[in-house]
Amino acid sequence: MTGTSECSNFIDLIYRCATDRARWPETLDAIRERLNFDWLAIVGCGTEPAGFRKYYETLGNDDHWREYDQYYKYINPVSRYLQQNPEQEIFYDRMVMERDELASSEFEAWAARYESRHILGASIMPLSNGTQIYLGFHRAAEKGHATADEIAALEALAPHLGRAFRTSHAAACGRPAVPVLDAVVESYVAGIAFLSLEGTITRTNKAFDEILKSHQCLSVDNHRLRIADVAVQQELERKLYIAFQSRRRGETLQKDQILFRTAKDDIFVGVYIHPLAQQPAFEFCTEDAVIVYLHSSMNYSPTATERFAAHFRLTATERKVLESLLKGYFLEEHAERHDISIGTVRWHMQNILQKTRTRNQTQLVRAVSSMLFYRY
Secondary structure (H helix, E strand, O other): OOOHHHHHHHHHHHHHHHHOHHHHHHHHHHHHHHOOOOEEEEEEEOOOHHHOEEEEEOOOOHHHHOOHHHHHHHHHHHHHHHHHOOOOOEEEHHHHHOOOOOOHHHHHHHHHHOOOOEEEEEEEEEOOOOOEEEEEEEEOHHHOOOOHHHHHHHHHHHHHHHHHHHHHOOOOOOOOOHHHHHHHHHHOOOEEEEEOOOOOEEEEOHHHHHHHHHOOOEEEEOOEEEEOOHHHHHHHHHHHHHHHHHHHHOOOOOOEEEEEEOOOOOOEEEEEEEEOOOOOOOOOOOOOOEEEEEEEHHHOOHHHHHHHHHHOOOOHHHHHHHHHHHOOOOHHHHHHHHOOOHHHHHHHHHHHHHHHOOOOHHHHHHHHHHOOHHHO
16 A cells, blocks of 8 residues: 555545545545554544543444543553654554553553454544544454554555545534534634535635635625626536535535636635535534635745645745645746746656655645645
């Protein structure tokens, strides 16, 4: 699975889950099977035992969750380890046993009780209340420890899983964590609007309101998003109509987008349409049908871009190429504006793709722009 093409295929599946949550179970199970583990679970763990919550589990192995205090003793050392070593996002059982907070004998006794002591996992989503969301894979002891290839594969997939989870708003089944999700939505640098099945805006975040204030070509009239350019507005209405009709008929939901430049100040604006499944795999905190993400080239702060570039160790030149891409410029335009050859720009772009483990520019923009990783 460590091959570039195979990882890219899984990354594509992961981002499809971000807009169609019904895909999550089959995608997670495919990753579990390819990693050669027996079952997986998504859990949340805070700083206290009461903060433990199981979000999702495959294969229905409830024995591992009957005593939450036992699992808390097991997972909390990982929480502390990640707090002390934030750059180490991937963990497995040997790391847990080495922690002072949990003696090896305690761990061995707990593991032997459930006939499974091998875990490969990743912290994929920190929440605003201090809870960490973990994705963990377990398998029987006779299959051995996680291999270097398996660890490398999950390391490649973990950041994409985290971004997709933030966008799909995975929450506890039957009991949505509304305050937590609202905080996540508010923290987005992109403008977000929730649309009802009738097409009216039910709520927005602060970034959405700020973008509208900065762009005279965008407005909300009678609880509906309006774009000054008539042709673009008609295209928006057509694509929203298709999304709403698909939702009503229970058909496969497809995301869509509209990209345009403002006539007055040549600002690049993107409107991303993300339909929500009627019966999502994970419970959601709203009855709305569509989420609209509003991006603007004015919306990318230098600080946020620097944080993203620093995380992936991009050079200053590579960061400039990325910034141009986010603002809607083609590589040829970037080369012309900076008076360098297109070959050099393409070489820098290839380096960016390799460092961020994305396959092409579309996947890169989808990861950076739509998922807004750099805000976390």
